[in-house]
Amino acid sequence: VDAGAEDEFREFVLARSPALLGTAYALTGDRGLAEDLLQVSLLKTYRHWRRVRHSGSPDAYVRRVMANQRISWWRRRRVAEADRPVPDRAAPADPGPEQRDELWRALQQLPPRTRAVVVLRYWEDLSEAETARILGCSAGTVKSQASRGLARLRAVLIDDERERTRP
Amino acid sequence: VTEPTDAEAVRELRATLADRTGPLTPPPDLYEDIRRRHRRGRGTLIAGTAAVAAAAAVAVPALALGGEPQQAGPPAATTAPAACSPEPGPAAPGLRSQGTVAGSLGGDPATVTAVLRVGWQRLRQATGSGTPLDPATATVRFVQRAADGTIVGLVDATGSDRRLGRQVVAVTGTRPDRLSTERLEDENGLLSMPKELVTVVRACGHPRVAVLVPPGTAATLFEVTDVEADATVNRRTRPVPVRPDGVAVLDQPTAPTARLVLRPPVRSGAAGLEVGVGLLPAVPACVRVSPPGSGCTTFQQAVAAAPGDGDQRQAVDLLRQPGSLPLTHVDLRVLWRGTTNGGTVTAAVTTLPSGAQYVWGGMTSKGVPGNAGFFGVLPAGGLDRTVLIYRSPEVLEGSQVAPNVVAILVPGTVQVRATVDGVQRTVTATDGILFKGRTFTGITVTRADGTRLRTVEVFALPSPYLLPIGS
Numbered sequence: 001v002d003a004g005a006e007d008e009f010r011e012f013v014l015a016r017s018p019a020l021l022g023t024a025y026a027l028t029g030d031r032g033l034a035e036d037l038l039q040v041s042l043l044k045t046y047r048h049w050r051r052v053r054h055s056g057s058p059d060a061y062v063r064r065v066m067a068n069q070r071i072s073w074w075r076r077r078r079v080a081e082a083d084r085p086v087p088d089r090a091a092p093a094d095p096g097p098e099q100r101d102e103l104w105r106a107l108q109q110l111p112p113r114t115r116a117v118v119v120l121r122y123w124e125d126l127s128e129a130e131t132a133r134i135l136g137c138s139a140g141t142v143k144s145q146a147s148r149g150l151a152r153l154r155a156v157l158i159d160d161e162r163e164r165t166r167p
Numbered sequence: 168v169t170e171p172t173d174a175e176a177v178r179e180l181r182a183t184l185a186d187r188t189g190p191l192t193p194p195p196d197l198y199e200d201i202r203r204r205h206r207r208g209r210g211t212l213i214a215g216t217a218a219v220a221a222a223a224a225v226a227v228p229a230l231a232l233g234g235e236p237q238q239a240g241p242p243a244a245t246t247a248p249a250a251c252s253p254e255p256g257p258a259a260p261g262l263r264s265q266g267t268v269a270g271s272l273g274g275d276p277a278t279v280t281a282v283l284r285v286g287w288q289r290l291r292q293a294t295g296s297g298t299p300l301d302p303a304t305a306t307v308r309f310v311q312r313a314a315d316g317t318i319v320g321l322v323d324a325t326g327s328d329r330r331l332g333r334q335v336v337a338v339t340g341t342r343p344d345r346l347s348t349e350r351l352e353d354e355n356g357l358l359s360m361p362k363e364l365v366t367v368v369r370a371c372g373h374p375r376v377a378v379l380v381p382p383g384t385a386a387t388l389f390e391v392t393d394v395e396a397d398a399t400v401n402r403r404t405r406p407v408p409v410r411p412d413g414v415a416v417l418d419q420p421t422a423p424t425a426r427l428v429l430r431p432p433v434r435s436g437a438a439g440l441e442v443g444v445g446l447l448p449a450v451p452a453c454v455r456v457s458p459p460g461s462g463c464t465t466f467q468q469a470v471a472a473a474p475g476d477g478d479q480r481q482a483v484d485l486l487r488q489p490g491s492l493p494l495t496h497v498d499l500r501v502l503w504r505g506t507t508n509g510g511t512v513t514a515a516v517t518t519l520p521s522g523a524q525y526v527w528g529g530m531t532s533k534g535v536p537g538n539a540g541f542f543g544v545l546p547a548g549g550l551d552r553t554v555l556i557y558r559s560p561e562v563l564e565g566s567q568v569a570p571n572v573v574a575i576l577v578p579g580t581v582q583v584r585a586t587v588d589g590v591q592r593t594v595t596a597t598d599g600i601l602f603k604g605r606t607f608t609g610i611t612v613t614r615a616d617g618t619r620l621r622t623v624e625v626f627a628l629p630s631p632y633l634l635p636i637g638s
Binding site (some may be wrong): 002009010013014017018021022023025026030031033034035036038039042043046047103104107118119122123150153154157158 | 171175177183184187188191192193197198202292465
């Protein structure tokens, strides 16, 4: 990476890492894991920065790396995670209402690819086509996974509503 | 109960994620961490070579020469603020309490426990929740108080099923209740040996070299000060005080070429271990090419102009590793970029202010991760009388790549004789040539007038402080 590109990369990290860390946290549900995911993804981006910087969308590149890296980690650790019904909630402290707590848990319990679709579509506000491109799947797959993920989240909201309206 | 619509579910999801991610802030040293991990990754294969050869340079250095840097970018040294962000170190089930460990604070149970807890916290985070790391394996290797009072410790752990390699973190801080951690990859990324561990850690933003070696090991620090026209490398040396228990923590040397030479108390045919610990400067975007005064060009352009058919991108990557170019140089020429077994071999030369020539390059091979680099110094004009030979098996130890490769970089047009797999071959080569086979013997190179040229195996070991490309 030459000096000019180096400066650009440094600026990119400074400017975009807060938002990208948020995405990483949404994908992992664990603060420490999110930091590692972000660092590993930015490291991969750095290695290809000469190409990435000219792609016009370094953000999309990092998101793609993050989503795929997260899925890759999950494949390697799925046995370990099977024993983990509730994701790590150590940090940050949750200031939101209980309903959001439940929604957060439900999001973390989605399969990684479905979770990635939900995060990219509804948090990053990407189109189905963009999400499909990042995840390397078809737009149809994105559509069905998003629908499935959203259905699961809606179910949580219904359960919560029932709980609150129970006499 | 009214069933929420998709839009309502999305709105609630966004509110949830905004709540959760809003307070997050990335680590302040994220950029520096990425740079350092990038450099560590590149050193791995060379470190592996050192493990086999028992005496080798681990990092590709640059020369620290007198005068102002002409074209180099800022050193890759961290400029992080000298402050610690303390991390909580709660008690964790399964951690074993430790007795006395190595280091000046190793006999302080409270400090050792604090280091263990903070270190485990980070190790656990590093591999995620539900981690396969076994807390019972978490071990404080040492806790040392550095000269300025900073606490530096190393903690490692392995997976309970042994499938996960050893993970190591550095724990640093000003007080036991103000400790923070730094992820250090796994053991393969640490430039470590089975018994010796040398790594650069950032202690509260300040880079230091942490050393853990077998008791009785002697350590000496060498820093290159300049290179004379006859390729004499001048350096200053100083002994590094290693505690009897094998621990040392020292400030990272400011010279780009700084080597820590470790000599174990009992030598088993090994001369010792040499580890690069200097600050690796960034490679400048713009380099001057021969002849001097012809202006400035990029590495990409210099590589593109080089003879040979090797992959340009791989050649650039091989030559542009951090620390690969001396801080002060006059010009640059890429000698050749050739193709190996699906990989690339390349070398470049630059003239130092004294007139001595600094040669460096590297080689990749298909199916073998990483790459192997070399560097060395020739006296002024020495390259015209020298043939550089790359022999793949010596570099890529354990490689199953076949056939083996010998690449020969020659000055101009010469005649090369070699016996390849028992068959003598004679070919005329310009700039470079590649032989493939199982065995290579009797390599001689002559000019048209019959003058025989000196051959140098660029990966020959053992190495002194710079590769022995002498006169």
